[in-house]
Each structure stands twice: as structure tokens, then as C-alpha cells.
Amino acid sequence: MLHAEGPMLTVDVGDRSADAVDIDDVLERTIGGRATATALAHDRIPFDADPFGPENRAYLSTGPMQMSQMSFTGRMNMTGLSPLTDGLVSTNAGGYLSRNFAGAGLSVLELVGESDELLAVHVTDGPAGPEVQFEEVPELEGAETSRVSAYMETHHDLGPENCITIGPAGENLVRFASVMTFDSRAFGRGGIGAVLGSKNVKCVTFEGDSAPDIEIADPPASDVHREAATSDDLMRRQGTTGNTEFINDNFSIPTRYFDDYEFESIANIGGNAVEEKKYKKGACSQCAYACKLPTKDEERGVETEGPEFETVYSFGTCQGVDDIVDVMISNELCDELGMDTISAGVTVAAYLKSEDAFGDADLAHETLEKIAYREGIGDTLAEGTARAHEELGVDNYTVKGMEFAAHDGRTLHGQGLSYAVANRGADHMYGGMLGLEYSGEVDPEGTLGKAETLVGLENHNVVRDSGVVCAFGGDYLTDERLETLLDADYERLQEVGAAAVERERHFNNKRGKDVADDDLPYEIPDLAEAVQEYYEARGWNDDGTIPDASVESVAPAAADD
Incomplete structure (x- = not known):
């Protein structure tokens, strides 16, 4: 081997x-x-x-x-x-x-x-x-x-x-x-x-x-490289945001800290909105696929890489924010301050719910700074949703202390099972039943009979x-x-x-x-x-x-x- x-x-x-x-x-x-x-x-x-x-x-x-x-x-x-x-x-x-x-x-x-x-x-x-x-x-x-x-x-x-x-x-x-x-x-x-x-x-x-x-x-190394270079996948243009509208319209994207299942302004922050802000190609070492998303907005003076789909969810739908530039700013703040965009975004969304402030992107940006430096409410939120939810008076949307990724286990039941048993917690990359359920290869309804498939995916x-x-x-x-x-x-x-x-x-x-x-x-x-x-x-x-x-x-x- x-x-x-x-x-x-x-x-x-x-x-x-x-x-x-x-x-x-x-x-x-x-x-x-x-x-x-x-x-x-x-x-x-x-x-x-x-x-x-x-x-x-x-x-x-x-x-x-x-x-x-x-x-x-x-x-x-x-x-x-x-x-x-x-x-x-x-x-x-x-x-x-x-x-x-x-x-x-x-x-x-x-x-x-x-x-x-x-x-x-x-x-x-x-x-x-x-x-x-x-x-x-x-x-x-x-x-x-x-x-x-x-x-x-x-x-x-x-x-x-x-x-x-x-x-x-x-x-x-x-x-x-x-x-x-x-x-x-x-x-x-x-x-x-x-x-x-x-x-x-x-x-x-x-x-x-x-x-x-x-x-x-x-081969196959050269075959993989050639196919990556010549692919016309939507992901090469829009990264993981390419299926945002499809998922929102046909399944669910957790919205306003899991109160809702779909976001009415998804077009403002979805794949097309991200692609409009993309100004060049981006890649990783040796990769011809080039699916990264260097984006900028000259009017508001923000330049970043992304956001990817998970960040569109965590700082967009989950917070009720409908401006892609606001999501880009959150993305850049997390990169500069050094924070996971999923956990940070969901934790801030829990805070916005506690303040009845969904959609307030300025408050979200201020809160990110406070979290990174543990100032004021940021000291509580820096502990993560599981440790902060009681003080905020909101439900604890985590598994094993980890905040949920975007792919909603309430409609993708195999993915829900994956979240529940994953050693890492509510992370979509651990098992990943989501792809099979989105495509219809596996019926998203129900959990029974899916364990063998999940084990194979985890391995x-x-x-x-x-x-x-x-x-x-x-x-x-x-x-x-x-x-x-x-x-x-x-x-x-x-x-x-x-x-x-x-x-x-x-x-x-x-x-x-x-x-x-x-x-x-x-x-x-x-x-x-x-x-x-x-x-x-x-x-x-x-x-x-x-x-x-x-x-x-x-x-x-x-x-x-």
C-alpha cells in the first residue's frame, strides 16, 4: 500500500x-x-x-x-x-x-x-x-x-x-x-x-x-489532471455555492437560526451572486480544477476568497442576511481573525436570535471582533453555541458541541444520522450522506437501512x-x-x-x-x-x-x- x-x-x-x-x-x-x-x-x-x-x-x-x-x-x-x-x-x-x-x-x-x-x-x-x-x-x-x-x-x-x-x-x-x-x-x-x-x-x-x-x-494520475482541466462543472465557476438555490428550493437551508427551512432572498447570496463578485481564478497547489473564489466589491472596499456555500449559510441564511457583500465581509473577518466560518456564523446567529436582530450584518461583524478578542458578549460566544445557548436563551443546535453545517438533517434524514453518530460532531464532511440524498440515489426520507452505506462513506x-x-x-x-x-x-x-x-x-x-x-x-x-x-x-x-x-x-x- x-x-x-x-x-x-x-x-x-x-x-x-x-x-x-x-x-x-x-x-x-x-x-x-x-x-x-x-x-x-x-x-x-x-x-x-x-x-x-x-x-x-x-x-x-x-x-x-x-x-x-x-x-x-x-x-x-x-x-x-x-x-x-x-x-x-x-x-x-x-x-x-x-x-x-x-x-x-x-x-x-x-x-x-x-x-x-x-x-x-x-x-x-x-x-x-x-x-x-x-x-x-x-x-x-x-x-x-x-x-x-x-x-x-x-x-x-x-x-x-x-x-x-x-x-x-x-x-x-x-x-x-x-x-x-x-x-x-x-x-x-x-x-x-x-x-x-x-x-x-x-x-x-x-x-x-x-x-x-x-x-x-x-495513469490514472495524468487522466485525473486532464479531466480536471477540461471539466465544465458549475463548481469551477461558482465553487460550492453553485447548488445554493437548488438546495434551498428543493430541500432546506437552515434559516434564522433554524427557525425556518428556506430563505426568501436566496438569489441575493447564492451562486450567481458570488460569481458576479469573482474577479479571477483561484486554485490549490498543482490543481487544474481551479474552483476557488477570489471575490471583491470595489464600492465597499472588500476583497476576500469566497464565500463558499457553508459560509453563505452560516453568515447569510442562518443570520437572515441577504447581501452577498455583507457575507463576504464576514468571511474575510473570519480569515483574518482565524475562526471557523461555520461555528462562528452559527454562534453569531444564535446571538442575533437572542437579540431579535436577524438581518443586522453590522452587528454580526462587530460581534465577530468581540469574539476573537473575548470582549463583552464575545467572551461568552467564544465558548461556542453548546456552552453559550443557556445564557442566550436559545436552543442548542449542535452535536457533540459542534455547530451544524448547512445540509439540513431535518429533511436529509440520512445526513441527520451521519451528524448524530459522527465522532467529529455535526460536520458534513465526516460521512456525507448528503450527496446521495440530494441526487435521489438514496431517498432522503427515513433513517433505517442507511447504516451500511454510511459506514462505507465514513471509511x-x-x-x-x-x-x-x-x-x-x-x-x-x-x-x-x-x-x-x-x-x-x-x-x-x-x-x-x-x-x-x-x-x-x-x-x-x-x-x-x-x-x-x-x-x-x-x-x-x-x-x-x-x-x-x-x-x-x-x-x-x-x-x-x-x-x-x-x-x-x-x-x-x-x-x-
């Missing part, structure tokens, strides 16, 4: 030390990316760790596909113990970081400890392996993402494509703070930015020419996130092509995916999570029975737990913290 190559570089920012560790055995079993990082996190983060404590570890990992010239491969994975959900979480981002990361001569970066001073960590390739320098950067305290990039360019001749960065939200331990790369690409969900903030790590840079020589099967998505390849390449990176590219039959790849899901679940079990957490804040048909079908399909106990003996430890032991 094809896999990433190179050591794990463990960086302890507390004692300013770095150690390269051989993890070949882990990589051979787990491909790279998410599955590798999940195995490491499961075995090396204490089950009773504080998400904001020095014993928590953050993993940045790449996969074998980053050594190819193939489209849909400009992505990386981050994994850690989430301060939002209190369980393991993985998230990935595109951009141009992955090739620079691999060039520094490693497969995984592990950050542990806690620095007394705000740090930039610089990783480069050296004659004997990856090398690390620590730089105290008090002048970057409170700096927004673009200012950190400007500093790195001025002082180190490095661009945003060399960096992962946190904004003020991460420094201030906002529970849904993101890690940013290339200024506008986010490791968004689950609050890994706050984990870096708790370690006093403002930025990590990567530079080098020591990428491993991994042979990628060609597949682990492989995708371990490769690492983009979710938007699904029509091009077929199961057969993945078999060839990763040099393994699909059954074996499914086993890799299942093992990662089980490690996540086992870790979360050890933190007290079980069937009680696999639930929704709204009613859908036969959910409890469908959850049991899911457990049966996975071979788990009927209380949502996994026996200790069924989860194998594969990672090297961690040094005592």
Missing part, C-alpha cells in the same frame, strides 16, 4: 526541543494524513488530557499524493484533541503548504508542550534531517493572519504558502479558532487554532528541497483525508482509481478507514462519550433504531463503545510530559 514517507518531527515548545522519530510502521498501516495522525493522537495524547493543556498534541500531516503532479492534491490534515467537542478531531485545508511541508523532509509535525513566550517555529531540511529554529515574536501578539504573513515575508523571505498561522482568536482560546494557511485557507473545524494558541505558537513555517521520491501510478472519507486528496475530486478519483493510486484493493482501504474511525471512537469513549452523545437536537424518524443499526454495522457495543482489546496501538510511545 502506497504511503507517505519521512519521520515525525516532535517539537516541544516548552523546552524548545525537536526530535525526529521514525514512524515507518505507522505510515505503512495508515497511508498518511488523517489516518496516520489519528493513530498517533490516540496512542500519544493522554485520554484525560486538557485540550488547552501542554499534554495535548497537535498533528500536521501529509500523504503520498502530495508527491504527485495530480489535481486535487494540494491539501493537508490537522488532528488533535478539540476544545470545542472534547474529543479527537481532524480537519484539512488546501492551498500551497503541502509541497513546502514535504520539502522540509518530514511526514508529520507533532506539537506538544507550552511556551512561556509567543513563538514562531521554523522547520527546514538539513543534511541530517529536519531542523528547527525557535523565534520569539512578541511583536505579533494579536496580529491578524495577513500581518503574520507580511512579517514572515519581510524577516524570512517566506510567503503565506510556507506558513500555518493563528489569528487573535487562537491566541485568545476561542473554542472554534482555526489554523490558517495561505492567508485564506483554513484548518477550520474543531478549534485546533486554539490548541496552538494554548501552546503560544503563533506560526510555523516550512521550507526545503527534501521531499521524498514517491512513485504515483500514471472512504478517511482514505480521502489520508491520501490526501480533495473531496471535490470525488467524480474523478473513483474507487478504482484510488485502488491503483494507493496500490491497494478497496477492501483494504476500507479497513484503513474503519481502523481510524474506531480509534477516534475509542479515544472519545475513554473521555466518557457513548450512545448518549449520538443524538440530535431535533426529531427525525427512527433515529435511535438507526443508531443501533450503525453500531451493528461497525461491530460496536450497543452503548456506542468499543472494547479496549479491539483497538491496536501502533505508534511509538510518547515521552513523559
Whole structure:
């Protein structure tokens, strides 16, 4: 089975030390990316760790596909113990970081400890392996993402494509703070930015020419690249916003903090509205698909990348805001301040509901600033909806503490089941029944009989996130092509995916999570029975737990913290 190559570089920012560790055995079993990082996190983060404590570890990992010239491969994975959900979480981002990361001569970066001073960590390739320098950067305290990039360019001749960065939200331990790369690409969900903030790590840079020589099967690599370049998909023009009106008109987009199922002004913020503001093409490293959305509005002086569909929902329909430029401003604020647009937008929507202020975009923008700096009501909202809803007097629309993505489980019942059982919480990328239900391949009505399909999708998505390849390449990176590219039959790849899901679940079990957490804040048909079908399909106990003996430890032991 094809896999990433190179050591794990463990960086302890507390004692300013770095150690390269051989993890070949882990990589051979787990491909790279998410599955590798999940195995490491499961075995090396204490089950009773504080998400904001020095014993928590953050993993940045790449996969074998980053050594190819193939489209849909400009992505990386981050994994850690989430301060939002209190369980393991993985998230990935595109951009141009992955090739620079691999060039520094490693497969995984592990950050542990806690620095007394705000740090930039610089990783480069050296004659004997990856090398690390620590730089105290008090002048970057409170700096927004673009200012950190400007500093790195001025002082180190490095661009945003060399960096992962946190904004003020991460420094201030906002529970849904993101890690940013290339200024506008986010490791968004689950609050890994706050984990870096708790370690006093403002930025990590990567530079080098020591990428491993991994042979990628060609074809199909060249076929995928050619098809991506010649595709006439709507997504190439409008990104994920291309189906906004279709979803609103035929299914549901949660509106005004889940009070309504459709937004009457959807045309003002949908795909066509976004495309009108798009002024050039945008892509990720090596990708000919170019589905990114550089947008600007000269009249109001805003320039950003996006918004994508989830941000149109979270700062548009969910808040009752009907001006695409207002949504663009919210998007840019989240990028600069370093926050997940989904969790931030839904949390602000909960606040607008509490204030009877739906549609007040100016208040939404002011509130984002307050959240990032934990000022006034922002200090409450920085904890996320699950922890703030009682004080606001609104319902808790989260699963496992994570705010819902746009695809509404109240009308897409298989997607509702996916939200309920996902180890990550209410995130649409974990299982993703939504595509089958939107297309009609699976009837969106009902939950029973969908568990086997959901298990296969969850396992597949682990492989995708371990490769690492983009979710938007699904029509091009077929199961057969993945078999060839990763040099393994699909059954074996499914086993890799299942093992990662089980490690996540086992870790979360050890933190007290079980069937009680696999639930929704709204009613859908036969959910409890469908959850049991899911457990049966996975071979788990009927209380949502996994026996200790069924989860194998594969990672090297961690040094005592």
C-alpha cells in the first residue's frame, strides 16, 4: 500500500526541543494524513488530557499524493484533541503548504508542550534531517493572519504558502479558532487554532528541497489532471455555492437560526451572486480544477476568497442576511481573525436570535471582533453555541458541541444520522450522506437501512483525508482509481478507514462519550433504531463503545510530559 514517507518531527515548545522519530510502521498501516495522525493522537495524547493543556498534541500531516503532479492534491490534515467537542478531531485545508511541508523532509509535525513566550517555529531540511529554529515574536501578539504573513515575508523571505498561522482568536482560546494557511485557507473545524494558541505558537513555517521520491501510478494520475482541466462543472465557476438555490428550493437551508427551512432572498447570496463578485481564478497547489473564489466589491472596499456555500449559510441564511457583500465581509473577518466560518456564523446567529436582530450584518461583524478578542458578549460566544445557548436563551443546535453545517438533517434524514453518530460532531464532511440524498440515489426520507452505506462513506472519507486528496475530486478519483493510486484493493482501504474511525471512537469513549452523545437536537424518524443499526454495522457495543482489546496501538510511545 502506497504511503507517505519521512519521520515525525516532535517539537516541544516548552523546552524548545525537536526530535525526529521514525514512524515507518505507522505510515505503512495508515497511508498518511488523517489516518496516520489519528493513530498517533490516540496512542500519544493522554485520554484525560486538557485540550488547552501542554499534554495535548497537535498533528500536521501529509500523504503520498502530495508527491504527485495530480489535481486535487494540494491539501493537508490537522488532528488533535478539540476544545470545542472534547474529543479527537481532524480537519484539512488546501492551498500551497503541502509541497513546502514535504520539502522540509518530514511526514508529520507533532506539537506538544507550552511556551512561556509567543513563538514562531521554523522547520527546514538539513543534511541530517529536519531542523528547527525557535523565534520569539512578541511583536505579533494579536496580529491578524495577513500581518503574520507580511512579517514572515519581510524577516524570512517566506510567503503565506510556507506558513500555518493563528489569528487573535487562537491566541485568545476561542473554542472554534482555526489554523490558517495561505492567508485564506483554513484548518477550520474543531478549534485546533486554539490548541496552538494554548501552546503560544503563533506560526510555523516550512521550507526545503527534501521531499521524498514517491512513485504515483500514471495513469490514472495524468487522466485525473486532464479531466480536471477540461471539466465544465458549475463548481469551477461558482465553487460550492453553485447548488445554493437548488438546495434551498428543493430541500432546506437552515434559516434564522433554524427557525425556518428556506430563505426568501436566496438569489441575493447564492451562486450567481458570488460569481458576479469573482474577479479571477483561484486554485490549490498543482490543481487544474481551479474552483476557488477570489471575490471583491470595489464600492465597499472588500476583497476576500469566497464565500463558499457553508459560509453563505452560516453568515447569510442562518443570520437572515441577504447581501452577498455583507457575507463576504464576514468571511474575510473570519480569515483574518482565524475562526471557523461555520461555528462562528452559527454562534453569531444564535446571538442575533437572542437579540431579535436577524438581518443586522453590522452587528454580526462587530460581534465577530468581540469574539476573537473575548470582549463583552464575545467572551461568552467564544465558548461556542453548546456552552453559550443557556445564557442566550436559545436552543442548542449542535452535536457533540459542534455547530451544524448547512445540509439540513431535518429533511436529509440520512445526513441527520451521519451528524448524530459522527465522532467529529455535526460536520458534513465526516460521512456525507448528503450527496446521495440530494441526487435521489438514496431517498432522503427515513433513517433505517442507511447504516451500511454510511459506514462505507465514513471509511472512504478517511482514505480521502489520508491520501490526501480533495473531496471535490470525488467524480474523478473513483474507487478504482484510488485502488491503483494507493496500490491497494478497496477492501483494504476500507479497513484503513474503519481502523481510524474506531480509534477516534475509542479515544472519545475513554473521555466518557457513548450512545448518549449520538443524538440530535431535533426529531427525525427512527433515529435511535438507526443508531443501533450503525453500531451493528461497525461491530460496536450497543452503548456506542468499543472494547479496549479491539483497538491496536501502533505508534511509538510518547515521552513523559
